[in-house]
Amino acid sequence: MRLQDIDTPRLRARMRDGGVTLRLSPFTVRVRSDIPHLADDIATMYRDFELVDEREFVDFHVAVLRSPHWLSRLQGRAEFWFDGQRSFTPLPAAQALAMLEWGINWCIAAHAHQYLLIHAAVLERGGRALLMPAPPGSGKSTLCAALAHRGWRLLSDELGLLDMTTGLVHGMARPINLKNASIPLIRAFAPEAVFSASMPNTSKGTVALVRAPQASIQARLTPARPAWVVLPAWRAESPAALMPIERAQAFMGLAEQSFNYDVHGQAGFQALGRLVGSCGCYRFEYSRLDEALTHFDRLAQAAPASAPDPLPEHAR
Amino acid sequence: MSAERRRPLLVRVLLQPAVAVGLSLTDWDLLLRQARRSNLAGKLAEQMERGGWLDSLPEPVRPHLRAALLLSRRQAQMLRREVDLLRRTLAELPGPLILLKGAAYVLGGHAPAPGRMFSDIDLLIPLEQLPRCETTLLVHGWDFDEGLDAYDQRYYRDWMHELPPLHHKRRGTSLDLHHALLPPTARTPLDSRALFDAPRALPGFPGVFELPPEDMLLHSAAHLFHEGELPNGLRDLFDLDALLREFGAIEGFWPRLTARARRIGLTRPLWLALRYTRMLLDTPWPDALLEELGPPPGTLALRLLDACYRRALRPAHDSCRLPGHELAEAALYVRSHWLRMPFGLLARHLLRKAWTRMTATPEVPKVDTP
Numbered sequence: 001m002r003l004q005d006i007d008t009p010r011l012r013a014r015m016r017d018g019g020v021t022l023r024l025s026p027f028t029v030r031v032r033s034d035i036p037h038l039a040d041d042i043a044t045m046y047r048d049f050e051l052v053d054e055r056e057f058v059d060f061h062v063a064v065l066r067s068p069h070w071l072s073r074l075q076g077r078a079e080f081w082f083d084g085q086r087s088f089t090p091l092p093a094a095q096a097l098a099m100l101e102w103g104i105n106w107c108i109a110a111h112a113h114q115y116l117l118i119h120a121a122v123l124e125r126g127g128r129a130l131l132m133p134a135p136p137g138s139g140k141s142t143l144c145a146a147l148a149h150r151g152w153r154l155l156s157d158e159l160g161l162l163d164m165t166t167g168l169v170h171g172m173a174r175p176i177n178l179k180n181a182s183i184p185l186i187r188a189f190a191p192e193a194v195f196s197a198s199m200p201n202t203s204k205g206t207v208a209l210v211r212a213p214q215a216s217i218q219a220r221l222t223p224a225r226p227a228w229v230v231l232p233a234w235r236a237e238s239p240a241a242l243m244p245i246e247r248a249q250a251f252m253g254l255a256e257q258s259f260n261y262d263v264h265g266q267a268g269f270q271a272l273g274r275l276v277g278s279c280g281c282y283r284f285e286y287s288r289l290d291e292a293l294t295h296f297d298r299l300a301q302a303a304p305a306s307a308p309d310p311l312p313e314h315a316r
Numbered sequence: 317m318s319a320e321r322r323r324p325l326l327v328r329v330l331l332q333p334a335v336a337v338g339l340s341l342t343d344w345d346l347l348l349r350q351a352r353r354s355n356l357a358g359k360l361a362e363q364m365e366r367g368g369w370l371d372s373l374p375e376p377v378r379p380h381l382r383a384a385l386l387l388s389r390r391q392a393q394m395l396r397r398e399v400d401l402l403r404r405t406l407a408e409l410p411g412p413l414i415l416l417k418g419a420a421y422v423l424g425g426h427a428p429a430p431g432r433m434f435s436d437i438d439l440l441i442p443l444e445q446l447p448r449c450e451t452t453l454l455v456h457g458w459d460f461d462e463g464l465d466a467y468d469q470r471y472y473r474d475w476m477h478e479l480p481p482l483h484h485k486r487r488g489t490s491l492d493l494h495h496a497l498l499p500p501t502a503r504t505p506l507d508s509r510a511l512f513d514a515p516r517a518l519p520g521f522p523g524v525f526e527l528p529p530e531d532m533l534l535h536s537a538a539h540l541f542h543e544g545e546l547p548n549g550l551r552d553l554f555d556l557d558a559l560l561r562e563f564g565a566i567e568g569f570w571p572r573l574t575a576r577a578r579r580i581g582l583t584r585p586l587w588l589a590l591r592y593t594r595m596l597l598d599t600p601w602p603d604a605l606l607e608e609l610g611p612p613p614g615t616l617a618l619r620l621l622d623a624c625y626r627r628a629l630r631p632a633h634d635s636c637r638l639p640g641h642e643l644a645e646a647a648l649y650v651r652s653h654w655l656r657m658p659f660g661l662l663a664r665h666l667l668r669k670a671w672t673r674m675t676a677t678p679e680v681p682k683v684d685t686p
Contacts, residue, residue, distance in 0.1 A: 028376075057341040057376040061349065083349050084634045113383035263390050 004047035012039040019063070021052040024172050025221055026161070027112070028052055029104055032063040033096065035078055041097040041196055045175045045209055048217045060107040064096045082107055095199045098207045101177060105159055109259040115161040115170070116264055116271050119257040122155035122171050123147050125300040128227030129169050131160055131279070133257035136204070139234030139286070142182040145210055146289045147296060149190035154216040155224065163223070164264070164271040167278075173220035175209035183208045189289055228299060229254065229279045232286070240291040242299070243283045250281035324636045326350035326360075330554065331597060333363040336373070344377045350631040354550045357381075358388030358431030366430075388431045392422050398437060398489050399423060403524050405456045409449055412515045412525045414440040416494065416535060417555075420526040423518050427558035436481065436490035442512060443495040450479065450493070458482045458491065467668065477508070497535060497580070498542055498655075506581045511535070529563040530576040537589035538582050544652030545645075549629045556589050557597045564601060574608040583609040592625050624648050 003022070006014070014020050019032030020042075033039065052058075063081040067073050067090045077090035080103040087106065091099050109117055120133035121144035130152070134140040141157050148154035155171020162169050175196070178186055183198060183206065194211040212220075229250040230242070254272050255261045261268045280299070286292040325347050329336050339347065351357040361381040364370045370381060399419065406413055415423060418434035441449050460469075460480050472480045477496035483489065496508035515525035527535060536559065540552045563569050577586045587609045593599035606612070613621060627644035630636040 055342060057345050057374070059376070059380070083353065085353065111380070111383055113386050114379035263387055265390065265393070 001051045002047065003043060003049055003051055006051070008040060008043060011043055012036050015039045015042075018054065019061070021054065021056065021058055022046060023050040023052050024104070024174065026170060027059045027108065027172075028056065029060045029062060029107075030058045031100065032061075032065070033100075034065055035093050035096045037094075038064055038096040038100065041209075042100075044194065045097070045196060045211050048214070060104065060111070062100070062103055062107060064100050064103070066093065091202070094197075095202050095207070097196055097209060098177070098199050098202055101175065101209065104174075108159060108161075112161070113260050113263050116164050116261065116268055117259040118160040118162060118254055119158060119259060120160040120254070121157050122160040122169050122224075123152040124155060124224040125152050127224065128300070129155065129224035130228045130230060130296070130299075131169065131226055131254070131275075132230050132232050133160075133254050134232050135257065137234075138232050139182075140232050141176055141178055142185065142234070142289070143232055143286070143292060145176045145178060145182070145186045145193070146189055146293060148176065148213055148216060149186075149193060150293055152296070152300075153219055153224075154212045155220075162226075162271060162275065164267060166223075167271070167274060168223035168225055170223045171220065173212040173217045175211050178208050178210060180205040185289070186210065226275050226279050228282065229276060230282045230284050232284045234287065235285050236287055238285050238287050240286040240288065240295050241284070242295045243285075245281050245283045247276040247279075247281050249283075250276045250279070324350060324631050326354060326356065326631045326633075326636075327550070327596065330356065330359065330363065333367050333369075336364060336367075337369055341374050341376065344374060346635055348377065348380050350633045350636060351384075353633040354631040355433050355548050356431075356551050356554065356631075357384035358391075358433045359551075359554065360431070361385040361388070362431035385431070388433050391433060392429070394489075395419055395422055395434075395437070398487070399521060399524060401487075402437070402439070402491070403521055406449060406452060407523060409441070409445050409452070411441070411445075411523050412512065413523055414511070414515050414525045414527060415518070416440050416527070417539070420532060421555065421559075423521065423524075424516075424526045426532075427562035428555040432555075436492050438492045438494060440494040440511060446479070446493070446495050453482060453491070453493075457485045457487075459485055497582075498538060507579070510580045529559075529566060529569060530573045531580075533559050533563060533573065533589075534577055534580060534582045534586060538585040541585040541588045542652055542655055544649040546628045546648065547632060550631055553593060553596060553629050557593045557599045560590075560593060560599050560601055570602055570605060574605060577609060584613075587612065588621070588625075592629060595622075596626075596629055620647070624651075 003011070003020075011020065015031065015033045015038070019030045021028060021030040031042065061083045064078055065081060067077040067079050069090075076093050078093040078096050078099065079086050079090045080088045080099050082103065088099065088103065118131065118133055120131050121140050122132075123130045123144065130147075132140050132144065144154070144157045154173055154176070155169065156174065157176040160169050160171065183195070186193060187195065196209040198206050198208040200206045231245070231250065231253045251272055254275070258268070258272075261272070264271070284292075284295070325343060329339075329347060336347075347360070348357065351360045357380070361370070361384040364373065364381055365385060370378065373381070399415065403413065416438035418432055419437045419439075420426070421428045421432060460482060464480050469480060472478065477499045478492050478494040482491040482493060484491070497506055497511055498508070511527060511531055514528050516528055518524045518526055526532065533556070536552065536556055540546070540549065540556065546552070563573075573586070577583045587606065590601055590605060594601070612618065623640070624644040624647050627638050627641045628648055630638065
């Protein structure tokens with residue numbers, strides 16, 4: 001059964017009582033909430049995702065609940081709970097969807113060490129994956145949302161799951177998280193995109209989520225092999241430019257943006273070494289999306305890099 | 317219902333790891349959550365690995381245990397590095413630097429070590445070296461939490477046995493600097509100096525020591541049974557269980573333990589440690605031991621203590637809460653302060669804390685959001 005197969009009142013009731021269990025492959029997440037509009041938001045963002053039987057194994061039990069503390073309640077705040085434990089500062093209930101997304105990301109980042117977890121946008125084209133690790137403010141999500149609506153398959157806009165044994169990256173096709181000026185920009189750029197309500201005054205400004213395009217959701221179980229590492233940077237008025245960089249620089253970009261690189265020690269070092277060894281590595285500056293997209297199209301049309309350059313001995 | 321059936325799933329499995337092989341996926345779902353909330357996922361994973369069951373467990377369970385294994389082993393590795401850096405930073409102090417609790421178990425290779433997760437390093441130094449130690453640490457990148465107000469600073473410095481928690485600005489490590497066993501204002505007369513009697517060198521870490529077995533056990537017992545909040549109560553009880561099993565095999569340990577408890581003034585916490593490890597974890601120790609620790613608590617006091625600790629020492633997960641849990645927690649909180657402070661001070665402190673809790677938004681752990 002998929003989420004869209006339950007009607008809204010039933011979904012709200014189930015979320016309030018036991019919670020609904022979503023298959024966010026490779027994870028299973030049970031979400032409970034007493035905030036009715038969160039049920040509606042989830043129904044919009046995840047309508048094509050499967051619901052899992054109540055008796056199945058669940059990786060993360062989460063909840064977004066109205067704050068019980070009288071002062072917070074008065075202010076209409078909500079809290080994120082991970083299995084009976086409150087995390088994060090309470091936020092206005094209107095931001096429940098953003099809080100849920102951050103919360104699920106946190107659960108994965110803090111526990112799923114079977115992967116090397118990279119804070120990166122991941123997209124695929126022609127079987128090859130593009131990884132864009134970048135700190136907030138670099139325009140990564142904007143670029144990601146644009147590419148995802150122009151022929152690239154979205155794996156993830158925030159969280160790349162690298163299987164260190166196979167070298168493949170997995171994504172979950174969860175919604176893209178857009179901030180501030182990016183929201184009207186992508187609305188205009190991709191009128192077909194499905195947006196959540198805008199959530200003003202979060203710690204990151206105004207936030208809105210964009211549902212992953214249908215084709216990306218349908219193909220979400222298929223991982224992809226990394227072919228490009230691109231470190232994006234948005235600069236006002238700058239012409240789009242894709243500049244090759246040293247593999248070592250791409251390596252550092254990925255390591256810095258990894259949630260658990262330090263947990264994996266040597267294995268993580270070697271996995272990232274193999275990854276950058278088989279990728280074209282670039283820095284990318286841009287200010288206009290149309291212009292940016294031509295560069296990525298050209299990248300995708302070029303023949304795959306032949307045998308990767310040998311890595312220096314110490315990096316293997 | 318037998319005692320075995322009443323036990324929380326997590327406790328049953330940790331005491332008899334072979335039980336895990338027959339668990340259903342629903343059981344595992346619950347077991348992992350109980351273990352995570354009790355900070356015992358690493359221990360569970362180590363037990364599964366040691367029993368050779370890890371690869372034959374249900375497929376969705378394995379990644380969780382492997383992740384816990386990886387994380388706890390990594391923590392142990394980072395701990396070694398951090399202690400080595402601390403040792404260098406504090407090399408000019410006469411010392412000794414004595415590691416306590418988790419850090420000592422891991423670096424000393426003691427029974428509670430495998431899979432032990434921890435959030436900070438506990439270090440004991442002689443009181444007269446405290447100011448110099450503090451300054452040296454501050455110079456070398458350690459700092460106090462920003463959120464501490466003047467009241468908190470004074471609370472720690474006047475009435476506590478440790479400084480407010482320190483953390484390293486770049487490495488993010490946390491450090492609790494102790495100078496005594498328990499708060500100096502404590503009701504029970506204690507000889508904290510005794511902890512410096514016979515420290516044992518930790519091989520590979522010149523200048524860094526651990527307590528001898530009796531003192532290590534007594535210190536851990538004193539901490540658990542003076543603590544007002546027990547977020548890791550069950551884990552700490554499992555630590556005591558592992559230490560009792562390990563040290564109990566040492567020739568002449570038990571008489572030395574009771575003698576030491578009397579010498580330092582810790583017969584009561586030891587009595588409680590023995591009672592609850594046996595009651596909740598079947599820990600073996602000679603039955604004659606209790607009588608050597610002086611008169612037991614009165615019947616009424618004991619019933620109250622039992623009622624509180626039976627609740628507080630269960631896995632910190634909703635599925636394990638017994639009726640009256642909150643009352644038990646509140647009672648232990650007041651008891652810990654009662655043990656810690658003279659009455660006038662206590663009343664003032666609790667009032668102040670209650671006021672803060674009522675008026676401030678609830679405290680929550682801060683996490684980085686991606």
